Amino acid sequence: MRDVLSHLADLLDSGREALLCQVVETKGSTPQKAGALMLVDPGGCQVGTLGGGCVENEVKQKAVRRLGQAGAERHTFVLDHDYAWADGLICGGKMVILAEAFRGPEAASYFRAYRDRIDAGLGLVEAVAVDPERCGADAIGARWLFGDEADLVASLPGGAPPEAVRSLVEPIDRRPRLASRGGVATLPVLPRIALVIVGAGHVGQAVARLAIEADFDVTVVDDRAQYANPDRFPGAKRIVVGPIEEVLPALPITPHTFALVVTRGHGHDQEALYHLAPTPASYVGLIGSRRKIRLIFEGLRGLGVAEGHLARVTAPIGVPIGSQTVPEIAVSVVAQLIARRNLGPEAVPTNDFGRAGGRPPEPEPELETESAEALGS
Template identity: 80%
Template sequence: MRDVLSSITELLDAGLDALLCQVVETKGSTPQKAGALMLVNPDGGQVGTLGGGCVENEVKQKAIRRLGQPGAEKHSFVLDHDYAWADGLICGGKMVILTEAFRGPEASSYFRAYRDLIDAGLGLIEAVAVDPDRCGAPGLGSRWLFGPEGRLVSSLPGGSPPPGVLELIEPVHRRPRLASRNGVAILPVLPRIRLLIVGAGHVGQAVSRLASEADFDVWVVDDRSRYANAERFPEARRIVVGPIEEVLPALEVTPHTFALVVTRGHGHDQEALYHLAPTPAAYVGLIGSRRKIRLIFDGLRGLGVAERHLARVTAPIGVPIGSQSVPEIAVSVVAQLIARRNLGPEAVPTNDFSRPVDAPDEPGSQAEADPAGAVGS
């Protein structure tokens, strides 16, 4: 999305038309969900995707025909048509896509504000009129851009949104869902997540690479500069080298932070978890076998870490796919991170190693082996 928005503003600032295609509604199974953007060049090139195949090609042709014409046009596609057969899009879903040729400084200002909100990473909501008669908008494709707290940032064309639109807007921290109501498509972008990887070994490196492609802002922490460096982590936004007990307390950890502990040893893992478990990080994950995790948790109890903090640690980490190799482990872990980001805390279990304060352990109550597919060390 950032690439699309940057390209739009470049074209508009140069005085050229920007042909934008946007998915505003979907039902059922579709290759892209509402909010997906594609910028089309008059020569047929593009930035972004609506899912590929015949639908995308047809939308590109329709968009090119919008050159020099004012306003937006709405197109509906049911993905069981004959034209979709060759591309394997027989999934029965429906996509509604708006195409429009934007031009001029007003459009440039709007999409620059959109890009700035995306770059800030705090979340936003775009409301788009898909039925102007129902919502009272000045026309099809009218747009309103709201910041993370629900405050209007920009509109296209300019002006305040109708009251019915304002009633649909809520702060991003409430995790608003994609929706189409009362003639308005509500298209939230949730806050971008900073992924703090503690440990620059093979697993940390593989997770960093894959998580960056999944739009996490990756930070890497390790006490060894020969491992934690830009050559091994070219995609990382920040690399911090130093003793864990000094580095972690100095880093800002917010509710938009995920923390992953994948160091080279039990002692380093315990030190990292000692500093991270009590933070407001939305996800704290620990790699390792169940025996290792039990030992670390008991050690942290001895250091005074509260049970409520241990209870929120995800351990062992990863989606159960039977992963064995480092690339498989990375897929397993990043899949879990995506689920936590996109679906919320209920989508990811934590652990069964926490217990009520002062409750005795029951002999034999914990298995020594990992559950199938969970990531050990």
């Protein structure tokens, strides 16, 4: 999405025209969900995707015809056997896509505001008129951009949204969902998650690589400069080298922060968890065997860490996929982080050392977690 919005804003700022195709509604199984964007410039260059195949090609052909025209056009595709057999899109779902050619300073201002919020990692909800008669909009494709508190940030064309539109937009902290109702598509983008990885060993490095690709803002913390450096973490937003007990208390931790403890030893793990468990971070995870985790929790209780803080720690971490190697462990861990980010804590169990969650399937992952610790040293 960031690439699409960046190219779109650049085209409009330079005075050129840009074709934007956006999925605004889906039902059933589809290759992309509502909110997916595809940009086509006048030269035919494409950024983003609607899922590929015949749908994308047909949308592109129809969208090009809108060059020089005003307003949006709605296209509905049913991905049945007859329509999409050649491309394998026989999932039976339905996609509604809006296509519009944008131009001029008003559109540039709107999409620049959209891009700037995405680049800053801020949450937003875009409301798009799909059926103007039902929602009271002046035209199909009218857009309104709302901030974290459902405050109006920008509109295209300018002006306040109809009450029927505003009533459907919720503040970001209520985790608004993709929806199409009342003639309006509400398309939320949750704030980008800052992931703090404590431990720059092999596991931390592998997790960071995947997490960056999955659009987390990664901060790496370690007391060893030979491990925590840009050569080993080229995509990290921040690398902090120093003693854990000094670095972690100084880091900004918010509800939009995830923290992962994958250090080289039990003592460092306990120190990191001592500082992270009481923070507002919405996910705190600890790698290790059950025996190690139990010992660390007992030590933290002895240091006065409250049971409520320990209960919210995810340990052991990762989706139980039988992982053995470092890359497999990283896939398991990042899959859990994505699920927690996209679905919320209620959809992902925490741990059986606190008060929530459940025990992963047997056998216990003793070997995988202990080997991960050794590789992280």
